[in-house]
Each structure stands twice: as C-alpha cells, then as structure tokens.
Amino acid sequence: MFQNYSFTVKDRFIRYAEIDTQSDPQSKTIPSTEKQKNLGILLVSELSAMGITDAHLDPYGYVYATIPSNTNKSVPVICFCAHMDTSPDCSGKNVRPVIHPNYQGNEIVLPEDESQVLTPTEHPYLKEKIGEDIITASGTTLLGADDKAGIAIIMDMVHYLVNHPDLLHGNLKILFTPDEEIGRGVDKLDMDKLGADFGYTLDAGELGTFEDETFSADSVTIHFYGVSSHPGYAKDKMINAIKVASHFIDSLPKDELSPESTDGRYGFVHPVRIEGLAEKITVEWIIRDFLTTKLAAYENYLRDKLEATLKKFPGAKADFQVREQYRNMKEVLDQYPQITAHAKEAIESSGIVFKKSSARGGTDGSRLSFMGLPCPNIFTGEMAFHGKHEYVSVQDMQKAVETIVRLSNIWEEKS
C-alpha cells in the first residue's frame, strides 16, 4: 500500500513547526493568541489545494474540513484531531527544525546552543531510533512536534486519500484546535458542525502507543483569611494568613500524593499557584487520579488537613472550592470497544506493536469523550515535549500516517 507512496509528512512538519503558535494562559481572547490563526490559514489553503471544498478557519481559530465518503455503505463519521498551539512553557518563536538523517545513536548537540545536548541516556527512546531521521529544534526553542507532528500526519493522510480514491472510507472529519496546551482546546468547538460519531486525537508519543485513558481532574481553590494589623501593635490581634497557608501546605506528606513522588497509576494533589498578603492568601491546586471516585477522597483529605490547620490558628478562616476539569475518557471509551479494536488492527497491520497506555494528564480527547465524541489518542512520535530537547522521528510520523489511512479503511470494511 505504501511502497510507492512519497510521504509528505516531513516537509509539512517542518513548514508548520516554523510558524509560532504559542498559546497564552493569561490571555482572555479566543484564540488566546491571534498568531495561531497563521497556521490555520496555511492549513486551510493546503486542504483547499488538495480539493477539500469545505475547509475553513472559524473566528475562534478552529479548522474544520471533510473528506467525503467514497463508499455506498453507511459508515460512522470518524474525526481526526490535532492541536495547533504549542506550550507556553518554552519559546516557540523562530523555531528552526534541524534534521539528523540516519541517526547513529550518538549524542545530539543542538547547533544554536551547544549546552543543549540530547543524550540516549536521558532519552532512551533514541536508542530505538537508530537508522531513522530525527528532527530536533536548534537549541533556543521547543520544536512543537507536540502537536504539529499530529497535524502533519493528518494532512499527509488527507494527501494519501485524495490521491488514492480507490481506498474506501466513510465521511472523515478533520479538526485542528487552538489552545489545547492551556486547557481550552474544545471550549468553542461546534459539535453539531463537526458532526462526527467517533474521533482520534493524534497527540501521543512513542511508535505504537494508543492512549484510551487519561487522568480525571479537578481543581481546588483555597482562600485563607487572616486578620491584619500594624505589625508594631499586632500582639494578640494579628492572624497572618501567610503562616496559616504555609502550615497547611507543610502538613501534607512529602513522600506520597505529589507529582514529584508518584508515577504509574498513582494520583496526586498539587499546589500550582499561591498569591496574597497577610490578610488573605489564595492557593490553587490540581487534583488528579485515574479513578474519578478518588478525587473526592483526596479533596476530603485536604479538607481534614485544612480543619486541623485552622484549629492551630484560632480566628483564621478558610473556604474551599472544587471545580471539575475533565474526566478519564476510559469511562466513555469502554462503552464503544470497536474504537480501540479498529485502532489496534490498524496499528498492527502497519507492522507495529500495539502499546496501550495511560496518559498522566488530559488531552482534548478527555473532554471530547464527555461532549459526545469518544476520542482516544494515537501515537505521533513526538517526544520530550514542552522543552528544548523535543524531537520526533520522521519514520514514526510516516508510520502514523499509514496507521490512520488504514484505520479509515477498516471502519469502512467493518461497517
């Protein structure tokens, strides 16, 4: 199927990576940064040039497009989705992708900052990539393979399908979202316009990886209220909220229940922001676990600790607010086993070992799954994301293109 196909994914990836699409959590606009639309405009023009007549960018920065069905069968509408923005954690300006052809297992020194070195010890997956073509950033920025690898893979799938009209598939929807990295990737998504039954995000890492599970997530905000007073005359009057909050945070265990002390299936409570004065301190938390029921248990644990703290500071007050963020997509996906079964078949028929895994985080898919679009996550090859050491293998991206082309066809075959 692919012996004579000239993949376009590498050139596309480089073209997309060079466009600055960093999102901004402090921004109130939608999309959070207008520059994300620059990539959206390019993608629409490339889709239109390939003959996709309905491709468009909406005012919120979403790209929608349809590859029309070429079969008489009634096939579920499948959406392929990737995000256009890059992480606010690392500069995305003047990204200059560097290709390291036929990689030989050596350390990779990034040319624009030679103190930035990718070593196979730090990045053991590199040892599996010998003989492949590795793309890195140049040393001063991230690469943006998260998630421009996913975008380039989907675009190459479109290219393949429009050039192989004999390969049967149902209606396929293409969706590129802004602001995934700041948790707003589906805020303005028009589900009716999208009109898809099931989806796949292209935003996972190693070759063959398939994520059908994410964390469930809440946020907690705790306000601590003290009593302020002139410090020279504060005896028996002042209650310093800074000290109350500090005591509370310090009362939490050091060797469990935190991101720095857990991995695998373990969840955590994690303070992410603290702000205020002696009179009032606000501490924001994120609460994470694969089991949604455990979130309430963690929250009750925090409430108990908070109560114990307040007992030590008579007169101090606090309030405790919980907000739902997203839920483990597996709760939805388990109801539609064919989504995983077809992906497994597509990955294996591409000659790849199927590796089911869980994301210790959320994806657009975790929210989409609960909005009515069950949506697991497929590998792209993107690695070490959100930093200057980010890299991606060209061959991994090509295998992902092959996988989703086959997947489109499998949905038609099984219908």
Ligand SMILES: [Zn+2]
């Ligand atoms: Zn991503």
